[in-house]
Amino acid sequence: MPTRHLHVLRHGAADPFGELTEEGERQAELAGRRLAAVPVDVVWHSPLPRAVRTAEVVGAQLPGARVVPAAEAIDHVPHVPRPVPAAWAGFFDGYDTSEAAEGERLAAALTTRFARAADVETHEVLVTHAFQVAWLVRDALGAPPEGWLGLPSANAGLTTLEYRDDRSVTLVAYNDLGHLPPELRWTGFGPVTRP
Structure with a gap:
């Protein structure tokens, strides 16, 4: 049975203007x-x-791989839980119903396009953002919509999902940082102890 191997990668560390830093x-x-x-x-x-440049740099290491935009992979909040958990109240403060509806539309488009088997065996890389990585992992695990909260994804963290034509999905790896030296892991996060 053909398997779609989807290697989901959060973009590299970026500056406040959304451009990749040297890191x-x-x-x-x-x-x-x-x-x-x-x-x-x-x-x-x-x-x-930040995702376009990450994809260009990654693609340069992969001879023969096409580098192609995917509008569904844009950064967005995929689901606003109701009621909002107290720990997340500040994050969702001012988030209106039209923004929430658009986020849910984009989240559905993301899973419809990428969270499914392909007709042939394929290996694809999807360079996206932390919330989209979390949303795809939540979907693979069959967790409720609010399950994406609290699934952090480091810059250049690698998550691999395998989709088969029998509609099963396997989470092979989540937020794997083995390719990065310690100083390049967990960039953009506060000073807490991390593995």
Whole structure:
């Protein structure tokens, strides 16, 4: 049975303007080197600059792989839980119903396009954002919509999902940072102890 191997990668570290930093460029290069051992057919990416540049750097390590935009992979909040958990109240403060509806529409489009089997065996890379990585993992685990909350994804963290034509999905790896040296792991997060 053909398997769609979807290697989901959060973009590299970016500056406040959304451009990759020097660290982000290095993270993307190392992620690309790691993925070079896989017969990647295509590198999909969000249209935002930090994801576009990450995909370009990763794609340069993958001869023959096409680098293609995927509008569904854009950064967005995929689901606003009701009621909002107290710990998340500040994050969702001011988030209106039209924004929530658009986020849910984009989340549905993301899973419809990527969270399914392909007709042929394929290896694809999807360069996207932390919330989209969390949403795809939540979907694979069959968790409720609010299950995406609290699933952090580091810059250049690699998550691999396998989709088969019998509609089963396997979470092979989540937020794997083995390709990054310690100083490039968990960039953009506060000073807490992390593995």
